[in-house]
Amino acid sequence: MDRRTFTGTVEGDLLAMPEPSIEVAVAAAEQDGLRFLLRVRLVVLAAVALWLITNYAPLRLALGLLTVAAFTLSGIVQYHLGRRWGRPVFWAGVFTVLEVALLVIVVLAPFTFPADWPPQMQLRLVTVSYLFIYVAGTVLSYSPGLVVWTGALTAAAWGVGHHAMLRLPGTVTAHGPLIDTPGLSPAGSLALYLDPRFVSDAAWRTQTVLLLLLTLVLAAAVARSRSLLRRQVTDHLARANLARYFSPNVVDVLASAGPAGTAARHQRVAVLFADVRGFTRISESIGAVRTMAF
Template sequence: MWTARPPEHVEIKEAFGREEAAGLLFSCRLRVTVLLVIGAWLAYSVPMPRVLYYFGLIALFIILGIVPLVLRRYGRWGVGAIAVIALLDAGLLAYTLLAPNPFVETTWPPQMMLRFHNFLYFFVFLAGAALSYSPGHVLWSGSAAAAAWSIGVYLIWARPDTVVGSGSGPTDPDGFLSPYFVNVVTWQNEVVLMMIVAALLAAAVWRSRRLVLRQVAAEQARSNLARYFSPNLVDRLARAGRPFDEASTQNAAVLFVDIIGFTSIAEGMPPEKVIALLRGFHQRMCRVVFAHHGTLDKYIGDAVLATFGTPKPGDRDATNALNCALGMLREIERWNAKRALRGAAPLQVGIGIHYGPVVAGNIGDERRLEFTVIGDVVNVASRIERLTRQYDTPLIVSGDLVAAVRQEGHDDNLLAGFTESTSSEVRGRRAPVAIWQYDAGAGQSAAPAIIA
């Protein structure tokens, strides 16, 4: 099993970009929903034709909400577009709050619009900007809101009939109580308060963004681990940091499985079908390995190397390995039944399992790390798997594996289909290896076998 070290920040940025796109879509939907609710309320509470003016403004707000989605779809959604849309949004809101309704005849002077605390609606606008997951966008939206409101207040303040005050109290009948009065201090407080709230929201968005980034990174790491480890180990490994830096010696079951006669099969197939066959085989075998709490070590051509008891030994590793092998045979039977419906030839596999001490840990360098097991047990398991051709059986296990299954004692009937065969000599080892073959009587040989 190997993992190259990709530029994780790039992958996380791409993943977060997808989250931002989803947030943009959610914000647009929420905006349209809220505006439609407001429109329904206005239709109920405001008589015709006054309500038509507000309907027009609502339509403009909806269009401004949809424009970002259109720009993003065509690849035009960037920092400049975001800034322009925020300015147009803030400007339209300021106009809505300060400009008089042309369908209403009123004797109120424009200065009275500043007495209704309409500025509070800008905080709703700012809350909507927080859905962007962008602290910069929140600060920009706050600045745009403050600027748009300030321009509106200035246009009213600059009218020749405006009475200007500082908020310290009326000094004459034409002061504070005048309908033409504009309080400059109130405007200053509104702008300062808007920027403070924008900064607080930006800080909150920044913190939530970091939390989301950590969650995305953790999920990415978990997804990578899930490609190699059974689900029951993924959570523990995802929290463990770098658990494989130090090699460890431990007992484990090592399983090899491959397609018998794959070279001959591949010779008569086009390359794309060979790849499809390998993917189908690997996918099915990997699924069975994970279902029995095994670890996928590596693919070696058409072969699969899996281990049981790594990275942490358990009390049923040998049992899981043997159950996995039997599950693989059942999976191949089901696959062959489907292949037969398409007129494809059946496949045969050979499986070999050995149990004993292995050395487990990372090998390679920082750019390409491979967690694997090495040792005599791995070599013997590979050579036992090759014996399946000689004995004409799909599954052979070592006597050490059988002894471990019995010692674990989880399933007394698991060995019912196995028969002990003649001990086999393994090249490079002095002592022969006791082997057990599945479905006794399928082409046994009384002569000792030499494992090449």
């Protein structure tokens, strides 16, 4: 038995995590997230198609089903482009431009309504909810950048659509809440609101703020998930690296101790050097399998 003073630390290269390995894991998570997003999209679109079939007249049904088919095709194409050429989040972002434009046009354009239907009435319909659902779906992508891009693009496109409505002939509007408009009685506010060509600036601002707040919350949630993933991958790789040199119980101690457990320190240790007499002769006689079990 040899007792000596030991000064040192666990070598840094034992704990150093190869950054490419972590990035590969994050990229794989993004790819899995987009695959899951595609599956969820297909389920949601199938539900929308079923709703259209059971509730809409044939003319409106045809337009709705064409829109559903367009979003289905877009989701499938962007996913396969990402798998074939890489950078799946990039392709998702490119197709987001087309999808947001299509969604805003479908929500605002009265294609299937009578000719005398005021286009401004489209802003009164609940179809604006589709914008929020579309943005919310990006949380499954595991990419905060895609969430922010989609939310900002949707808010901008909705603003363009709103201002296009303001420029239509006969549009009536107020730049603030009707109830607070100076010189306008409650009865006058109600009459203005019930005008089929009325476009509310206050409603558009509220919808835009809510879209951006939703985007911020979702992006923060996805960013936190990515951070937890990176930490999990780092811990896994650290334990795997330590397991190459230490026994499992030592790995558990080092991994659970954190940075304090691997800091340089000075302490007295006991080192036992041992040898098995005649081990070479024994191993030659009993073979490899029994030697490993020896």
